Amino acid sequence: MSLPGATVQAPSTGAGRDHLFTAGSLERYRRVLADGIGRVADRVATVDRPCTGVTPQHLAPRVRGIDLDRPLGDTGAALDELHDVYLRDAVFFHHPRYLAHLNCPVVIPALLGEAVLSAVNSSMDTWDQSAGATLIERRLIDWTADRIGLGPAADGVFTSGGTQSNLQALLLAREEAWARAGARPSRPELLSRLRLITSAAGHFSVQKAAKLLGLDADAVLTVGTDTDRRMRADELAREIDRCRRDGLRVMAVVATAGTTDFGTIDPLPRIADICAAAGVWLHVDAAYGCGLLVSPTRRHLLDGIERADSVTVDYHKSFFQPVSSSAVLVRDRRVLRHVTWHADYLNPARAVEQHIPNQVDKSIQTTRRFDALKLWLTLRVMGPDAVGALFDEVIDRAADAWRLLTGDPRFEVVTRSPLCTVVFRWRPAGVAPHLVDDANLYAREALAASGAALVAGTRVDGAHHLKLTLLNPETTVADLAHVLDLIAGHAGGYVRSRTAGDLSCPVG
Structure with a gap:
């Protein structure tokens, strides 16, 4: 029933409808998602470090410069752009030298679940x-x-x-x-x-x-x-x-x-x-x-x-x-x-x-x-046992990290965790306490800026400490030893520059 004088118009058949997920767009759905999955897989295949060290100052102008009122009209072009503003500089938790926060690599059955639940959208x-x-x-x-x-x-x-x-x-x-x-x-x-x-x-x-x-x-x-x-x-x-x-x-x-x-x-x-x-x-x-x-x-x-x-x-x-x-x-x-x-x-x-x-x-x-x-x-x-075995592996790896740190005179450890976290700091003999504090803060920032590894930081009893959170079963003892050497190198370099009077190493 229409109101008197009303003009009845046919439903729009514009480009927007072509993108709806319906029984009539299944081929597009398969093709577009396959392209997106392929781009992610290609990026993961080439990742050689957990991050690129990109700064907000570098990335923000690229994102701000995108005109959201002017669509690209093509999925491939949009994915190319997404690579430029996200995928290239994303932080990849699956990398074995991502050791910062409570972020885990994910299992493939869960990724399948994500795809299904997003499409059905219950x-x-x-x-x-x-x-x-x-x-x-x-x-x-x-x-x-x-x-x-x-x-x-x-x-x-x-x-x-x-x-x-x-x-x-x-x-x-x-x-x-x-x-x-x-x-x-x-x-x-x-x-x-x-x-x-x-x-x-x-x-x-x-x-x-x-x-x-x-x-x-x-x-x-x-x-x-x-x-x-x-x-x-x-x-x-x-x-x-x-x-x-x-x-x-x-x-x-x-x-x-x-x-x-x-x-x-x-x-x-x-x-x-x-x-x-x-x-x-x-x-x-x-x-x-x-x-x-x-x-x-x-x-x-x-x-x-x-x-x-x-x-x-x-x-x-x-x-x-x-x-x-x-x-x-x-x-x-x-x-x-x-x-x-x-x-x-x-x-x-x-x-x-x-x-x-x-x-x-x-x-x-x-x-x-x-x-x-x-x-x-x-x-x-x-099955739950397989998931639990993965969690056991990362706890075992944290025990390896604890042994490395307690056996290394360059570091001190706060406590031993029953899980997979290790809190420590670089503290070799003969370095003034205020320099130790600044050096640990600097080492974490320098490591992140290099992209070679990511560790977290926290304060313990008022002093700056570093934190390893191990949630990747593929992290090896060699990865841990390499990251500790990188931290010691950054911290030691900072102290040497400070004691030599070079104030070009920023902190904070």
Whole structure:
């Protein structure tokens, strides 16, 4: 039916429609994706270092100079341009001398999953947008909860990463604290009294979550760590007692199974005992250490995690998955009600009565990718033991790095990690402390600028340190020795130039 006087026009058949992924464009789809995959494969085949050392000052003008209102009209031309502004200077995590952050090389079954989920483009909010994808994600959550040992009432949902998982877990803990408040204070009064406790080596996302959850600026209390950089359980117990005496309520303790800086695992059994005795929610941030869940030899390192109220896992850190692939899990599925909101157009309350599974009822996101498919195909093709064996390999390689460093008088190591992180610094005898600090900072920057290798940096007790994060099973002892020689060369050259009065070596 048309309105009087309205002109009925035929649908546009412009060039835009030619690019839609439909049954009529399958040949174009196959050809275009094959071309793109070929370009990536060609680039990976020629990569001889993890990065080119390109600077923002060099690359930014090339990107700014592209007129997005004038399309190239040709996929090949667009891929040529993409090579110029991205692929040529990308940081390649698959390279064995990429040793910086918690970025892993990815397995091919997961890349297949990425291609499938992107093309079908399921949205994980409701059953009528995802169907079997909902069931696959739920099955993987159940599988992970079983690996953790959370029990038959456990549940969870996939997230964008550890920061979101920690935020959701602490949101649930906050709401449980409110639900359990006896003589009800006002909500603002309760928020002002809530406290979170984590270790000095915990992840910064705990502080970020506290701010987003409306807690006081001083709501996050940090307890000290022992010589192995693990939370001190005795200090935790004292801090909980102090809060109780001061009329404060500890809404959660955040223990870490794989600290970002040191790769250490807090004493989970002792922390669980303390939290159970005090009636405090225990959240375990296992974003890094979750790979131990499938380790054929090291699963015992996570003993105690099964007693947590909530757990963060990042499959894209230690399951060799592409970003993003993560989840938050809870011991009691009923607490997920705190993030449920019924919308008539999306997930009306009657859907629950009809037993229609909707993942949006558990998530703080609405539209959400089917990232679970990548892990599903990985497990169905490789199996968990194969993934765990890869994680064991990188832990073994970190032990090799620790032995190299402790046997080399040019370096000192902070602690030995049960995972695959090594924090150290160049510190030969006879060099002034202030020069040591500057030399380590300079060595990291010079190494990155050369593109020969990438290592991370951090501060330990106020001093600049370097950090190796080993997540590539193809990294060899020879690679490690070569990188350490490069670091020593840059640091030593910096000190020589400074002591000779040459101030041309910049720092910072």
